[in-house]
Amino acid sequence: MIAELDEVEVSYGGRAALGPFSLSLAAGEIVALVGPSGCGKSTALRLLAGLEAPQRGEVRRDAAPGETAVVFQAPTLAPWLSAAANVALPLELSGLTRREARERAASALARVGLAGREAARPAQLSGGMAMRVSLARALVTSPRLLLLDEPFAALDEITRRALADDVLALWREAGPATVFVTHNVEEAVYMASRVVVMSPGPGRTLADVASPAALPRPPGFRTTPEFRESVEQVSAALAQGMAAA
Structure with missing residues (x-):
């Protein structure tokens, strides 16, 4: 286990933003977090990064601060x-x-x-x-721990797909445990060994969908029935959560 969130809860200004929410991340695993805006995906990432602490619950990290890297939606370059x-x-x-x-x-x-x-x-x-x-x-x-907060959100589809393959190739070389936050269901299924679907805020786990194939993805994986089935499973969980909100 590289990092774990155990029944964490976070509130901002008295308004619940996340939880109770639990997530375990094993060495070399890639987990995608998907959910509607405001469900606490980025908050969960900040907890894993050690950038903030929950009001309730526990964060356990085997990776030290110097062994954790975060990539945000904006490149944040000097x-x-x-x-x-x-x-x-x-x-x-x-x-x-x-x-x-x-x-x-x-x-x-x-x-x-x-x-x-x-x-x-x-x-x-x-x-x-x-x-x-x-x-x-x-x-x-x-x-040892790589955290990606919607890093491709502002990019066109061709560039997004190319960078997704780049990330998986780099992951294959170094093998960091990775959490990838995205709004894009197909991107989540393509990049992750499992996809955690979160409810509208305060975010909780609605579904945990395992990948149908090994990482990195084989050529043409996006066109396979297994890929489409996983995409539909994640999309259905999202729709169910939105309807119940």
């Missing part, structure tokens, strides 16, 4: 730094020499398909490229 400097930043903050950090940053950028763009500033990169830099920065520290 605009005055190059791609290489952005990726190297967490390494330099951890005490590595600038030379070693930059070497590892260049390697990480190459892994996400950005070799030769080390000197580019964020403003010189497309949205997909900027997100790849964010992924490289998250993975350069070799995290």
Whole structure:
């Protein structure tokens, strides 16, 4: 077990935002969280990251803060730094020499398909490229726990699909336990070993749908009956939760 939420509850300004909600994450597992806006998906991610604490329940983490990486919906890159400097930043903050950090940053950028763009500033990169830099920065520290908060939401469908495959390829290399928050049901089923469907806020678990195939996905997986069946199962759970709200 890398991280676990045990009957956690979170309220903001007296309004319940999450829970009771439980989630266990095993080493090397990819779990997607889906649910309507305001159901507490991002709150659950912040609890797992150690960025906030619940009012009730318990958060257990085997991954230390330095072994956890978070990728947000916006790339959150420093605009005055190059791609290489952005990726190297967490390494330099951890005490590595600038030379070693930059070497590892260049390697990480190459892994996400950005070799030769080390000197580019964020403003010189497309949205997909900027997100790849964010992924490289998250993975350069070799995290045991990777948390992705709707990282593809602002991207077009072709770029989203390409980045989904990139994330799965990187996961295959490093194997971090991963939680992926998304509104896109097909994206969740494609990327995760299981999909946790959450109710309208305060979010609770409505369904936990296991993946029908091994990760990373084989070519043409999106067209298989198994994929479509899982998508329909997740969609039906979402619709049922909305109707009951």
